[in-house]
Structures are given as structure tokens and as C-alpha cells.
Amino acid sequence: FPSHDTYPCFEADDMIGIAVEEFSKLGKRVVILSNDSDFLQLLSNPNVLCAIPAKDVLLTGADFCSYFASQTKSNGVYISPTEYLFYKALVGDTSDNIDGISRLGYKTLYKLMEEQMTSEAQEHRTLYASDTLAYVDILASRGSQPNATKLESLVALNIDLIRRNYKLIELSSNTASPSTIHATLQCLKTVYPVPSKKSVMTDYSELFPTTTARVLVS
Numbered sequence: 001f002p003s004h005d006t007y008p009c010f011e012a013d014d015m016i017g018i019a020v021e022e023f024s025k026l027g028k029r030v031v032i033l034s035n036d037s038d039f040l041q042l043l044s045n046p047n048v049l050c051a052i053p054a055k056d057v058l059l060t061g062a063d064f065c066s067y068f069a070s071q072t073k074s075n076g077v078y079i080s081p082t083e084y085l086f087y088k089a090l091v092g093d094t095s096d097n098i099d100g101i102s103r104l105g106y107k108t109l110y111k112l113m114e115e116q117m118t119s120e121a122q123e124h125r126t127l128y129a130s131d132t133l134a135y136v137d138i139l140a141s142r143g144s145q146p147n148a149t150k151l152e153s154l155v156a157l158n159i160d161l162i163r164r165n166y167k168l169i170e171l172s173s174n175t176a177s178p179s180t181i182h183a184t185l186q187c188l189k190t191v192y193p194v195p196s197k198k199s200v201m202t203d204y205s206e207l208f209p210t211t212t213a214r215v216l217v218s
Contacts, residue, residue: 010180013038017171018184020048031058037095038169040064041088044081077110086132089165090155098168101158112151119149133166 016032016039023030024047032039035054042048043061050059059067064081079087090109092100116139117125128135136155142148143156155162167175176184 010183011176013171014176014180015184015187017042018173018176018181019188020045020171021173022185022188023047038088038093038171040068041081041085041169041171044084072106077106079110082129083132085166085170086128086136088169089132089136089162090158092165093169096168098165099161100165101154101161104154109151112149112154116149116151133163133170136162136166 013036020030020032020042024045027047029047029049030045031049031051032042033051033053035052039050040059043050043059043064046061048061051057052059055071057067061081064084065078068084069076069078087106087109088098088100090101091104091106092098120128124135124138127138136159139152139155140159141156142152143154143159145152148156173181
């Protein structure tokens with residue numbers, strides 16, 4: 001959408017995240033066609049698949065762990081889709097010019113998390129698995145304590161940066177503006193023709209020649 005008083009700007013990625021939420025409520029199976037790695041966080045939803053044309057890959061949540069390990073320089077880092085947003089918020093995303101904690105990479109964070117989880121209470125392990133931002137707040141609250149872990153201290157020192165990164169990276173109604181949510185729901189009322197039943201990978205260029213991301217629903 002153009003920037004104008006009457007037509008405010010909307011972030012397309014946020015709209016896709018909200019659309020996925022809405023389709024999932026209806027029990028729909030969603031395929032996201034995009035090369036943007038931000039959409040991988042949506043694989044935490046079992047109804048979502050990510051088609052990545054540049055890699056010729058159709059990815060499910062079950063495949064994410066091995067795919068992430070193979071695509072990063074951080075050998076030995078095995079995380080789930082639910083952890084992906086947490087890691088990006090702390091490490092940052094150079095492709096989108098989003099700064100992370102200084103000198104913290106995926107491999108170092110993975111090691112710190114392994115150490116953290118050895119002494120973490122079960123209720124906080126469960127929280128980390130379901131709501132990583134809430135878990136970030138728990139880590140930050142411990143950062144000033146004398147027995148704070150290295151990770152807790154890092155999070156406490158960088159809590160504003162981490163919260164900002166969540167707002168920038170998370171694709172959901174939790175962080176989207178009310179106007180973006182409204183615009184998305186309005187768009188979902190539009191009826192589009194059913195796409196060809198050919199492979200979504202081979203049909204990508206034909207169906208969407210001028211876009212970088214689309215959502216297919218079945």
C-alpha cells in the first residue's frame with residue numbers, strides 16, 4: 001500500500017503472519033511461497049509449510065531443525081521452529097539490518113542455552129517452549145542477581161534491543177498494528193481463483209511473477 005493519509009503503509013510480512021493465524025483457526029493447510037527466512041518462524045504451526053524457491057525446498061516444521069543446521073555456518077546448532085524467533089531476536093538479522101547482541105552468534109547462544117537449561121526449572125522450560133518473549137523477561141529479571149548466568153546478564157543488559165527485535169521480526173497479531181490486522185482481515189474477505197494444481201515450486205514464477213511472497217491455502 002502507498003504511504004498516504006488515506007492509504008497508510010502496511011507491512012506485507014505482518015499481513016501474511018496474520019493471514020496464517022486466521023487460516024489455521026479454520027483448520028486450513030497453508031503453503032507460504034517465499035525466499036524470506038523470517039517466515040520460517042511460522043513453521044511452529046503444524047498446518048504451515050514453507051516453499052523456498054531459491055533452495056528448491058518445501059519445508060515442514062518437522063524438517064526445520066536439520067534444515068536450519070545445514071543452512072547456517074553454525075554447525076551443531078539444532079533448534080526447533082518455536083525457538084527460531086528467540087534466536088533471531090538475540091542474534092539479529094543482517095539481511096534486514098537488525099542488530100543483535102554484540103559478538104553473539106547462533107553457536108555461542110546455543111551453548112549458553114544448553115548451559116541455562118541444565119539448571120532451569122521445568123515451568124520455565126515449558127514457558128520457553130510456548131512463549132519465548134515471556135521467557136526473555138524471566139531471564140532479564142535475574143540478570144542483576146549475584147548468581148546470574150552469562151545469558152541472564154546478557155539479556156538484562158540488552159533487554160530493550162531484544163524487545164525491539166521481537167517487534168520487528170515476529171509475524172503475528174501480537175506485534176502487528178491494529179490497522180494492519182484490520183487491513184488483513186478485509187483482504188481475506190476477497191475471493192481469489194484456486195491456483196493450478198501443479199507443483200507449487202515449478203508454478204511459482206508463473207503464478208506470482210512480480211512478488212516475493214504469497215500464501216496458498218487448501
